[in-house]
Amino acid sequence: MRSIWKGSIAFGLVNVPIKVYAATETHDVSLHQIHDEDKARIRYKRVCELGHEVEYGDIQRAYDDGEKTVVLTSDDFKQLPQEQSHEIEVLEFVPVDQVDPMMFEKTYYLEPDSRSPKAYVLLRKTLEQTDRLAIVQFTLRQKTRLGVLRVHDDVLLLQGLLWGDEVRAADFAALDTSVKVSANELKMSSSLVESMSADFDPDRYTDEYQEELQQLIDAKLDAGDDVDTAATFGEQPSADDDEGGDVIDLMAALRASVDKNRSGGAGSRSRSGSRSGAAHADADAEEPAEEKAPAKKAPAEKAAAKKPAARKPAAKKATADESASEKPAAKKPATRKKAS
Secondary structure, three states, X not given: XXXXXXXXXXXXXXXXXXXXXXXXXXXXXXXXXXXXXXOOEOOOOOEOOOOOEOOHHHOOEEEEOOOOXXXXXXXHHHOOOOOOOOEEEEEEEEEHHHEOHHHEEEEEEEEEOOOOOHHHHHHHXXXXXXXXXXXXXXXXXXXXXXXXXXXXXXEXXXXXXXXXXXXXXXXXXXXXXXXXXXXXXXXXXXXXXXXXXXXXXXXXXXXXXXXXXXXXXHHHHHOOOOOOOOOOOOOOOOOOOOOOOOOOOHHHHHHHHHXXXXXXXXXXXXXXXXXXXXXXXXXXXXXXXXXXXXXXXXXXXXXXXXXXXXXXXXXXXXXXXXXXXXXXXXXXXXXXXXXX
């Protein structure tokens, strides 16, 4: 796997250096479009409304409210405090059952990126023992995102969450209709459920459409029913494998975090303002423009199951190398959600 970016988890006054990896991939057969007449591949050009072809470097983003248009340049975006952050900030810890699975988005693996993984293991074991999820904020592709940290097979997962106003309410008139279900109907339905009950095993299920599509392609190739088309794909740069992070005095950092929280640190936390980039992150590590899943090898690859999540308050962050004699870093407010 290739890491997306390097950063750190701000866990109270403890900093946990990590590398981030996409945890899922698609097994869909990759198809593209060609011209029916000459079998040449279809390519798309960027053309403005006046008919001019536009180079990517000449494109800017803008907001249109229906009457006026505001142009946002690259310099404008550089002023936003979250744009280049490689820090996953723990906001609070919540019970697992308080986060609705409907809010879950893409999942990422977090690998420890330090000479000593002790802080990583400590956070992982703490989440397991307390049966809680860490609610976090992080930045990916210039967007501030909400997420949770949870544990899966001894690995910390970062799972994106939808913002509260992105979940739509179910507003259907049919739900208000009074329907009577008899005891016998409910008993029979329960019996059917019981007869079909089993432990979930994702490996039992296959994507028959993708399997048959691959078989169709293979049959055409074996029969010589193909055309010679040239396609060039750029190589993705290899991930930076340099080790980072220093061994820190965990007990001192944890004690300072607890003392700070008890003295009112958590209660006065604000969701507005900016966070500094005092993370153990590789500032030059860039996120790819788009996460591409590896090429499909076997159509019968299965989708992985997800686990629920949840909600409550916690302490703030400091730099990665706090020692027992150093004072806790000044508290920084968390950031408010921004429009993309």
